[in-house]
Amino acid sequence: MNMLGGFLQEELLMEISRFGAFFALIIGIGRLIKARSQIDYLLSALLVLTAVFQYFDEATINTISYVWMKRFLFQIDLIALSTCGILVYLISIMMFSSDSKLPNKYYWNLMPPIVLSIPIASLYDQQNGFEFNLFLYLTDLFVIGYVGMAVYRMFRNDAFDFRTAKSKVLAVLIIMVSFCAALEIVGIVMENKFLVLLSGAITTFEIIYFYYVSVYFQDFLSEQVATETQKNVIKKSLLSDVDIEALEKQLSYLIQEERIYLDEDIRLPSVAEELGVSVHQLSSYLNDHKGINFNNYINQFRVEEAKSILINDPSRSVISVGNAVGFNSNSVFHRAFLRETGMSPKKFRESQIFKKHSYTLN
Template sequence: MTDSSQLLFFFSALGAFNGLLLSVYFAVNAKKKIFSNYFLSLLLLVLSVRVIKSVFFYFNPNLSNIYIQIGLSALILIGPFLYLFLKSNSENQKSNWGIHILPFLIGICVVGTFYSYVDHRIIWIKWIVKAIYWQWFIYIVVSFKYIQPILKKVKIKDSIKKIDIWHLSIYTGTFCIWLAYYIAAYTSYIVGALSFTFILYLMGLLLLFKNSKTSTFFQEKEKYKNKEIDNDTIAHIAENLSILVKKELYLKPNFSLEEAAKEMNVSKHVLSQYLNVMLGKSFTNLINEYRIEKAKELLEIESNLTVEGIGYDSGFSSKSTFFSTFKKITGKTPNEYQKMSLK
């Protein structure tokens, strides 16, 4: 093996080896037993098995067919584990993992038994492998619904959490690995293994940059832990918030959190906590939403007011702030919205 081949072998095999280590780490050494991490562990495991097979077959074409069959069979679980990982992090209910794993696992075992790679290599290459790659791709497409909200945040330049970046990187990485293997016939068979190494190290950087003392595996720090608001205060704020809306106090351009808290007779810290925890919004975002709703009402009726004037009457202190906020919340400019509503 030449020096360049040894270097290529090292980098391509490195990803698979580290993938196995990370798989064990997520499954066993987690500080918190978060169920979704087991799906991530299994995703890394099956990817690593696939990559190990690629590396050894590339550098040893005479590799035993049984190892090739195991490596190819592992592909059938990559898509389901990606889907289950994203689903379990995005939804509160427990994932029914059995229907996504057992049929494929049983199916590939049955196919492998009656049509082994050793005796039916052509069938595997022409039909079975292609079917597995398409199954993997279908799961990538189905999993996109859990990534779409993150991309929407990016599009409107909204703040995204570190866990969102983590999910996006895993999804994108899995897709890139699928693409690298799918087009391997037009590039090089080892590209998939090298892409896995590269992507794995990018994911590793995300883990290193996150302070492990504040969270585990990008679970966001609980900002208000041990500072829960009692039920009476929650009811009091909810009632007064509706009064604040009826009074249209948000139309004051400089209406602040302090003023709102004073109006409700609560501290600004408690009000901020209520908005973040109960409504999932900051005070600024909430007030802007109220202002945009008011602006939409004014835009939907014939009047002598200019669009800029409607922005000022809705509580915005500048034309640019009004236009950018309106576009961010509605996806349209005020002029576009007005033309559509007055048709």
């Protein structure tokens, strides 16, 4: 109990929130530098704005001497918070839409956070007043509303199949986000600073969890999720205006000559752009003509490259081999190698050395 009490001290919760802010900023900027598609930019913006509202809390703003600066930072903090909910919604549209780009009409959703922040800024000097707290309460409800619409899209498009690991990790993330927003609302209504700080600390774990998901499920936001009925309808039109033979030759050139699979940041949208087709057309081509999704298609070439290195350079570590062929995680390399060969990289190397030794003895 003493350990739990120490963990739940306000100072510690604040430090956890600070860590979450810097971590979100780092991975957000990292994603922005590597961004190649619209959904990458939206994700980068989501992470950077999360860093903003995580850092500019009450304690940080109160360190500022000028009232106008406090009011301005508080307004920025609320805009960042409410915009994050909208970005989650926009990302869900990108995931479940047949469009390769987000239609311009959806960007009007970004206006309400600015409008909502104006009365809050004007009431900043009346922080103990009912109106001020009401608008704070509405801001969190605003976030929950947009996250709720995103969840609705996921259920409507049958994104959840709880037999799969992806659906499970997504469900956990949604539960965490919803709980966090609800906790902050309760903290505002009850004027309980501790609950608000706890919400910020939980957000830090959400950021870390998101990073885990993005590393171990790299294709999670790359390919369209659709029902079987939708897929059958879309397939008929997606490739109707595509020269399949030319597409196959271009893709073969990128794989065999340019060896794009060695780039650990290679993604479906960037390859589709290189080939002059949409994300959904390339995904449909790989599924229909190769019987494989994009990640597994790329990983099979990485594994072949890794097999060659493992055999020809026995002194090289398995981890460095995985990094050399484009895997950014040793666990992802291990799983992909096991799927392609039926054994781990280490076992494969040992079996090849044994074969070579047996051949030499004979």
